[in-house]
Amino acid sequence: MPEGDTVWYTARRLHEVLAGKPLTRTDFRVPRLATTDLAGRRALEAAPRGKHLLIRVEGGLTVHSHLGMEGAWRVSTPERPARGGAGPSHQIRAVLATAAGTATGYRLPLLELLRTDEEAAALGHLGPDLLGPDWDAPEALRRLLADPGRPLVEALLDQRNLAGIGNVYAAELCFLAAVSPWTPVGELPPHRLEKLVAAARNLLDANKDRLDRRTTQAAARTGPDRDRALWVYGRTGRPCHRCGTPVRTGRHGPPDSPRTAFYCPRCQPGPHP
Numbered sequence: 001m002p003e004g005d006t007v008w009y010t011a012r013r014l015h016e017v018l019a020g021k022p023l024t025r026t027d028f029r030v031p032r033l034a035t036t037d038l039a040g041r042r043a044l045e046a047a048p049r050g051k052h053l054l055i056r057v058e059g060g061l062t063v064h065s066h067l068g069m070e071g072a073w074r075v076s077t078p079e080r081p082a083r084g085g086a087g088p089s090h091q092i093r094a095v096l097a098t099a100a101g102t103a104t105g106y107r108l109p110l111l112e113l114l115r116t117d118e119e120a121a122a123l124g125h126l127g128p129d130l131l132g133p134d135w136d137a138p139e140a141l142r143r144l145l146a147d148p149g150r151p152l153v154e155a156l157l158d159q160r161n162l163a164g165i166g167n168v169y170a171a172e173l174c175f176l177a178a179v180s181p182w183t184p185v186g187e188l189p190p191h192r193l194e195k196l197v198a199a200a201r202n203l204l205d206a207n208k209d210r211l212d213r214r215t216t217q218a219a220a221r222t223g224p225d226r227d228r229a230l231w232v233y234g235r236t237g238r239p240c241h242r243c244g245t246p247v248r249t250g251r252h253g254p255p256d257s258p259r260t261a262f263y264c265p266r267c268q269p270g271p272h273p
């Protein structure tokens with residue numbers, strides 16, 4: 001699942017083939033960009049912002065995309081051709097090519113063309129970016145505590161508080177903090193919330209250069225045993241790596257778009273559904 005680390009990694013790959021080079025071909029397969037053609041313009045850079053991806057193009061334009069739950073960009077170069085892409089071709093939403101390579105976006109739930117000077121307005125709602133050069137932990141803490149009764153997992157997922165955390169890190173961070181995901185964020189002692197936010201930055205930073213995300217130390221070098229890579233996310237019914245209790249799931253979020261939280265009922269005391 002794409003989170004801040006995935007977007008950071010993706011932006012870097014896109015930057016390698018696009019930045020500083022004229023676009024030789026663009027193809028946007030969404031209705032409102034169907035007639036947009038950026039060929040001939042120089043691509044300037046690809047930059048991550050939380051879970052958003054910004055490809056800036058000469059002439060003050062920005063291709064803004066979000067990977068949502070299922071989206072992906074794949075890069076192919078003459079030296080490293082993409083094998084099979086990231087899905088069938090009818091799922092392709094965008095293609096940007098330079099002489100150095102081709103970037104293909106699949107299943108992008110958000111794809112739009114902005115004026116670069118409109119980026120701040122479009123993304124101004126985002127809280128401090130966990131992987132951004134302007135990361136501001138005190139501001140993230142202030143925002144997290146603005147609604148102290150909110151369940152921790154929901155506060156962590158709200159990109160207006162801090163940008164970059166998705167379902168995987170939200171679950172893993174609650175486990176590492178040894179509290180139930182439903183604990184009201186304001187009930188966590190300040191030093192523990194501070195530690196949790198620092199852990200969030202460290203985890204995303206540690207994973208931003210690779211695609212096989214890991215949050216456990218034990219999994220750091222154990223090869224293909226994927227079940228060891230995460231503490232609780234996606235591990236329903238399997239034994240907690242710490243205490244052996246089966247990992248459970250519960251719902252949170254608005255009733256019309258509920259999300260699933262993963263937790264160990266023993267290692268993570270507090271309110272459970």
Ligand SMILES: [Zn+2]
Nearest residue numbers: 240243264267
């Ligand atoms: Zn446990």
